[in-house]
Amino acid sequence: AQSVSQHNHHVILSEAASLELGCNYSYGGTVNLFWYVQYPGQHLQLLLKYFSGDPLVKGIKGFEAEFIKSKFSFNLRKPSVQWSDTAEYFCAVNALMDSSYKLIFGSGTRLLVRP
Amino acid sequence: SAVISQKPSRDICQRGTSLTIQCQVDSQVTMMFWYRQQPGQSLTLIATANQGSEATYESGFVIDKFPISRPNLTFSTLTVSNMSPEDSSIYLCSVLDRGNEQFFGPGTRLTVL
Numbered sequence: 001a002q003s004v005s006q007h008n009h010h011v012i013l014s015e016a017a018s019l020e021l022g023c024n025y026s027y028g029g030t031v032n033l034f035w036y037v038q039y040p041g042q043h044l045q046l047l048l049k050y051f052s053g054d055p056l057v058k059g060i061k062g063f064e065a066e067f068i069k070s071k072f073s074f075n076l077r078k079p080s081v082q083w084s085d086t087a088e089y090f091c092a093v094n095a096l097m098d099s100s101y102k103l104i105f106g107s108g109t110r111l112l113v114r115p
Numbered sequence: 116s117a118v119i120s121q122k123p124s125r126d127i128c129q130r131g132t133s134l135t136i137q138c139q140v141d142s143q144v145t146m147m148f149w150y151r152q153q154p155g156q157s158l159t160l161i162a163t164a165n166q167g168s169e170a171t172y173e174s175g176f177v178i179d180k181f182p183i184s185r186p187n188l189t190f191s192t193l194t195v196s197n198m199s200p201e202d203s204s205i206y207l208c209s210v211l212d213r214g215n216e217q218f219f220g221p222g223t224r225l226t227v228l
Contacts, residue, residue, distance in 0.1 A: 032215060044158075044207070044219040051215065090157060094217070100171060101146065103209075103217050105158045 002027045004093050006106035013081050014114050021076040021109050023091030032094040033074040034103070035065055039087045047089070050074065061085070083115045117142055117210050119220035127226045128198055135194045136223045138208030143188035146211040149181070151204045152222070158207065164191050198227045 007022045025031065035047040048059025055067040065076045074091060091106040118141040128134050138147065149161040162170045162183055170183040184192045195202050208220040 034217075036219075043221040046216060046218070049216065092217075094215070100163060101211065102160060102163070103148070104160070107157045 002093070002095065002097060002104060004091055004104050004106035006089075006091050006109050008109045009107065010110050010112075012112045012114065015083055016080045017113075019076070019078040019081045019085070019111070021089055021091075021111075023074045023076065023106055025072050025074070025091075025093045025104075027072075027093060027095050027097075029095055033065075033067060034092040034094065035059065035063070035074075035076050036090045036092060036105075037087045038090065038108075044090070047076070081111075081113045083113050085111060086113045087111060116216070117144060117212050117218045119208055119210060119218060121206075121208055121220040121223050123223060124221065125224040125226075127228060129228055130199055132198055133194055133196045134198065134225060135192050136206055136208075136225075138191045138193070138220055140189045140210050142212075144210040144212060145188065147185060147191045148209040148211075148217070149183065149191075149193045150207040150209060150219075152207060153204045161193070161206075195225065198225075200227045203227045 003026050005024045033050040036044045037047045038044050048057050050057045050067045058064045063078050067074050089109045094103045120139045122137045147164045150158040152158050160173050161176045162172045164170045164183045164185040166185050166188050182194045203226050205222040205224050207222045211217050
């Protein structure tokens with residue numbers, strides 16, 4: 001079955017540290033890839049997306065992600081995190097499954113940034 | 116980007132009752148989705164609701180428990196029927212816009228006693 005895996009469930013960093021959150025998916029067809037963020041008490045927001053073209057995509061707030069097709073991965077990175085990046089991050093894959101479009105989410109990674 | 120509102124934002128319900136959640140979008144969209152986010156967990160797709168056709172349910176979700184209406188291109192409802200404490204979750208409405216991006220509503224936080 002198609003799935004999305006996020007290997008880091010909880011991450012704690014100090015401000016200015018670098019961040020990398022892993023995301024792997026299992027689906028052999030064409031996919032669109034997303035990272036969403038959910039700040040405490042707020043609803044889901046799109047951070048960045050990959051549809052095609054340059055596999056290194058840049059999103060809002062200094063985040064970027066790299067699509068590596070051979071590894072079925074779409075890892076999220078930020079060179080220097082801030083306290084305001086404390087949130088839950090979800091990787092998601094959109095693919096045509098059973099003749100219908102579906103967006104499937106990973107289990108999420110809770111990031112805590114200490115000031 | 117689509118702007119989505121949901122009503123109610125939260126509710127506390129008694130076991131055995133039903134709650135209908137409304138989702139309103141500020142633009143016409145073909146594809147709408149309902150998700151559930153149980154406490155501390157990720158989002159699980161309940162069903163896809165396209166206007167003019169029956170909702171398509173994911174494995175583990177059935178129409179009798181989660182009936183969905185989609186009367187037009189800007190509105191949908193999800194009913195959580197015969198509720199039990201295990202139904203306590205956040206229920207989210209989502210739409211797919213023309214740019215193939217999916218946007219989410221603020222969610223409805225349901226607590227079943």
